[in-house]
Amino acid sequence: MNNDAAKSALIETGKWVSQRGWVPATGGNFSIRTQTGFVVTASGYDKGHLAFEHFLELDTDGKVISGQGKPSAETALHLKLYQLVPQTSCILHTHSVAATVLSRFETSNVLSINGYEMQKSLSGIHSHQTPLEVAVFDNDQDIERLAERVAEYHQQSPILHAVLIRGHGLYALGNSVSETRRHIEGLEFLFACELERIKLESTK
Numbered sequence: 291m292n293n294d295a296a297k298s299a300l301i302e303t304g305k306w307v308s309q310r311g312w313v314p315a316t317g318g319n320f321s322i323r324t325q326t327g328f329v330v331t332a333s334g335y336d337k338g339h340l341a342f343e344h345f346l347e348l349d350t351d352g353k354v355i356s357g358q359g360k361p362s363a364e365t366a367l368h369l370k371l372y373q374l375v376p377q378t379s380c381i382l383h384t385h386s387v388a389a390t391v392l393s394r395f396e397t398s399n400v401l402s403i404n405g406y407e408m409q410k411s412l413s414g415i416h417s418h419q420t421p422l423e424v425a426v427f428d429n430d431q432d433i434e435r436l437a438e439r440v441a442e443y444h445q446q447s448p449i450l451h452a453v454l455i456r457g458h459g460l461y462a463l464g465n466s467v468s469e470t471r472r473h474i475e476g477l478e479f480l481f482a483c484e485l486e487r488i489k490l491e492s493t494k
């Protein structure tokens with residue numbers, strides 16, 4: 291995808307994500323792989339009101355080629371995910387209530403979701419009996435260090451659709467903007483179901 295098409299797609303995606311309440315305040319960041327590297331949102335803006343000037347173009351090493359302001363504070367994680375999962379074309383990071391709470395409730399390093407038809411909204415899953423596993427990493431303000439932990443984990447258990455950062459949010463991956471959006475929508479539905487199930491079971 292060329293740079294301008296990438297920015298247009300992410301402006302539209304920002305409105306879509308924001309309308310659903312998944313990027314409150316200035317939370318979240320987005321990127322798309324381009325011919326020369328990737329386009330990423332600038333740091334500190336409302337992702338529901340993005341314009342062309344709110345993006346930077348980076349090369350494949352994460353060096354700024356053009357654009358104003360600072361690239362997202364979490365650019366190092368986007369860069370690492372593009373390197374680890376080469377088929378990835380779009381990364382969307384969101385801060386929904388469900389992802390934030392569930393990633394704290396889950397104390398292990400994997401959130402496993404099973405028994406839901408909607409698991410099939412994730413590429414490669416064809417049955418409600420195929421567990422959907424999402425790695426959960428402790429949050430870290432040192433994003434390079436967090437990215438290294440993600441890379442180490444990926445050597446043992448390859449990251450497919452997404453990762454959760456504990457008490458922070460979701461990073462969803464896909465081979466196109468529409469696939470990443472579908473992954474976010476499917477995952478958010480499943481996270482909401484799991485939260486409801488956990489609450490109901492606690493009252494039994």
Ligand SMILES: CSC[C@@H](O)[C@@H](O)C(=O)COP(=O)(O)O
Pocket residue numbers: 314315316317318319331332333334335361362363364383
């Ligand atoms: C609202 S604070 C959230 C940030 O610390 C961060 O987690 C985030 O998602 C947005 O950072 P940004 O630098 O704008 O890409």
Ligand SMILES: [Zn+2]
Pocket residue numbers: 317318319364383385458459
């Ligand atoms: Zn964030």
